[in-house]
Amino acid sequence: MEGWKFLASRLYLLLFRANTCLAKHVRNLDMDVILSQTVLPNTSESATVKPERKRYRAESSTPPQNVVRRKVSSVEMSSYQGLDAILKNWHFDPHSLSVRLVKGEDGRDVIQMRVDLGVLQMETNGRPDGQEMDGNQTFLDALLEAEKGDPEFVMSEKQCFEADREFVQFYHRRISWLRLEHYHRAVEDADHTLALMDVCRDHSPEEEWTMSHEQYRPFVLFHRTQAAALASLDDSSPDDAVKEINQGLDAVRAVFEEHEATDEFESDEMVQQLIRLRESIRNEYEVGESLQERLATAVREEQYELAAKLRDELARKQAH
16 A cells, blocks of 8 residues: 555656646536646656666677768768758647647548647557568557467566557657547546556566556546546436546546545545536536436435435336
């Protein structure tokens, strides 16, 4: 539990740099409630202290002078391929996440994120870098294939490295989808990250590496819950939006319970953000309490007869 508190405290120091852009969905919502909450690009799920690993370096020696001279000459004669025009017309704002959806040379959609030293470009389908991994669309798929062959396999150093790369890539694309208000796509990328976390947890070579990712599970669930709720609002279903938030809160609570940190759940900043978002949606769209919420209230207030009736009503609805 103490280890979890330490990891959580590190996480919360990184978390909340608000970028609010969703007023079109909920006219009068408190903008502090609304997503997207993002962190700086170097605070992704895998940007954390990891166990020391061996660093392999290829054997090399200084090449002959004439080889160096020819290489330099080739660079000097090459055509200009700088990013000056892009960077000049798209200034970096350290206080806001700058993302745009543009067309590639072949007409495909690509995401671009403006960062301090340039631009990140991501594919919209498959892996953000557009690469296949051992014939699979993503490294998660490659790990799932390995799991089929050996359900008890332990990830190698190379596999851990590739998993870290995929965590980072999907983190950047997830917050990009949130900023672009493509909420269904943000949910897809959050689900991918959660599934990758599951596989890494099940086949991790050591506990420290496992926790370097598990400490961010509530944060990924936080993003997923906001995206799912706002996707429901896009589909004109405030009731479903509230339901998504409640389900997300249950998922976050389960993580706290697993790490024996239940007492910290109610005061958690992400939990408070989700509750404020839920109540704002309720007030704006006049959404009442769900059966499950009414049941929880009845149990908490020891109204057992009412609780029994609500359980029966909930069971009937679930049966249909």
